[in-house]
Amino acid sequence: MAANVDRVFVVAALSEEVNLRRLERYLTIAWNSGASPVIVLTKADLAADPAQALAGVEPIALGAPVLLASGATGVGLDRLRAELGAGLTGVLIGPSGVGKSTLINRLMGDALLKTQAVRRDGKGRHTTTHRQLTILHHGGMLIDTPGLRELQLWGDGSALEQAFEDVARLATGCRFRDCRHQGEPSCAVRRAVEQGELQADRLASYRKLERELHALAVRSSVRLQQEERRKWRLIQKSARDRTRPG
Ligand SMILES: Nc1nc2c(ncn2[C@@H]2O[C@H](COP(=O)(O)OP(=O)(O)OP(=O)(O)O)[C@@H](O)[C@H]2O)c(=O)[nH]1
Ligand SMILES: [Mg+2]
Ligand SMILES: [Zn+2]
Incomplete structure (x- = not known):
């Protein structure tokens, strides 16, 4: 995990049913980094019932804030920005294709990072290949990461x-x-x-x-x-x- 990160945004997409077990694994990585996690349920524009999805995730969040967002409509970006806070550094983690780079582009108001449509089977394409730091207008910093192919857990129990x-x-x-x-x-x-x-x-x-x-x-x-x-x-x-x- 990147050094000196204040917030880890664990991103999941509402274009399909949220995989709670996978989310738990990403959350563990987030806790493990020492930074406080925020769960971002993005692609809310594609969800049949975003509120229900949110309610389904809350029990495993264990106190971490859970936000609804959309990189397409811009919904929820104010809260995301507020969770990051001025001068803080955040990192976005989550599977390929969930919309991490799209969220950052939308926050920047600029198509700075490369994004790519998911494959027909809904899988991502590993568009982002390396960590990339962007500085937001309000002074916060966000790090984009490639969707992890294989979750590596590290640290202690x-x-x-x-x-x-x-x-x-x-x-x-x-x-x-x-x-x-x-x-x-x-x-x-x-x-x-x-x-x-x-x-x-x-x-x-x-x-x-x-x-x-x-x-x-x-x-x-x-x-x-x-x-x-x-x-x-x-x-x-x-x-x-x-x-x-x-
Ligand atoms: N409808 C909708 N589509 C979205 C949203 N966010 C992202 N997408 C689309 O989903 C696809 C994947 O988005 P990316 O931002 O490239 O995903 P990523 O998480 O950065 O993927 P990797 O870089 O491969 O890890 C693109 O076609 C985006 O346009 C959203 O909120 N709503
Ligand atoms: Mg990306
Ligand atoms: Zn026992």
Whole structure:
């Protein structure tokens, strides 16, 4: 993530049904960056019922503002500008084709950034290929990013706890501090699912993210070990070279 970012705008398009699980993953990246996230539901002009879409997203936003916007009509851009604030830096993240560059162009009042129609299957074309900084008239700065092909999660588990604050809060009620919520006795998380207080989907996506973070931690520690080993081999080799009779 770019350095010194104050706001991460997580962009999703209302031209199709919002993929809440994918949004959760982007939100985790946003929390992980240390900047406060704002969810932008754009292409509101294409939504059958924007208010309903907004209501569907709010439960997973966990306090992050959720805005309706449209790069086509300009709806919601005032709020977006207000969320950025003068002198602050924001970054737009989200899948290819959701309309990130279009939003910035509209805010600039200028077709500065290249945009491109989505493919017939609704997928984006990875039009933006590198990060690009634009300075808005009111002094804020916005960074456009390419739609991420593959979400890389990084950092420690704290991002997971922030993005899944509801699960983390429930987990404080489990009998065992290291409860995996997988059938342990007196598990508050499972009880909440059984009583309909926590959606099973939500727990499943928490688990998925947890696995990914774990895999990432394992991958990076394997890499670390390999580097260590390589360093040792070099040290041993140079020691041998030095002691070898000349
Ligand atoms: N109707 C409508 N179309 C939009 C809106 N925003 C963007 N589009 C269209 O959606 C397509 C993709 O927009 P882009 O701004 O290029 O999307 P992007 O998120 O920057 O995509 P990448 O650069 O590939 O990550 C373009 O054809 C835009 O004209 C909107 O609010 N309403
Ligand atoms: Mg773009
Ligand atoms: Zn538990």
